[in-house]
Amino acid sequence: MCDLVARTGRHQQRYEDGRRLVAGCIPFRYRTSNDETSDDEPKKIVEVLMINSQSGPGLLFPKGGWENDETVEQAAAREAVEEAGVRGDIVQFLGFYDFKSKTHQDACCPEGMCRAAVFALHVKEELDSWPEQSTRRRTWLTVPEATSQCRYQWMQEALLTGFSDWHDNWSKGGGGDTNYDSL
DSSP states (O other): OOSOOOOOOSTTBOEETTEEEEEEEEEEEEEEOOOTTOSSOOOEEEEEEEEEOSSSSSEEOOEEEOBTTSOHHHHHHHHIIIIIOEEEEEEEEEEEEEEEOSSOOBTTBTTOEEEEEEEEEEEEEEOSOOTTTTTOOEEEEEHHHHHHHBSOHHHHHIIIIIIIHHHHHIIIIIOOOOOOTTO
16 A cells, blocks of 8 residues: 555646646666677666556656645656655756647646646655556667657657757767756
8 A cells, every 4th residue: 555645736837828737757767788799798778667547548747736835846856756656856947848638738828838847856765565566567668669659749858959959969978958947
């Protein structure tokens, strides 16, 4: 049984300019390649964690409402725990991504428009139990695999233009800008 409890309801939900504000992350880890055809040192492969959708086919990254009593980084980390059962370090803001929700329309956001702040989260721990484990299945994938199985176009964009561009630069020693002043 899980001691953690997922937040529910919309009474603390943030809105801006007619859009619901959400926070999400692309959880990632490194796996050592088992490629024995090379004489070089083992290669590290980056994998991202995706979860199943509760409303149809395809996979998603953890995301959910950003509430008034938390920072956007705290909201993204909370969603990773609630939906995917992972904890880690927020290492990079990847960008804002706008989308239309078909299931979350309300008085503050009748059109269902949302703006997601998405972060890279370096996974340090996979929990044995988490709040949504009865309805969520987690899957580790390479970036190309994740791209092909991603349910939403905006999440594919976050993966390819946000995460992959940042990670390629970061892994080559380019560092990363962790300035969140624009949030």
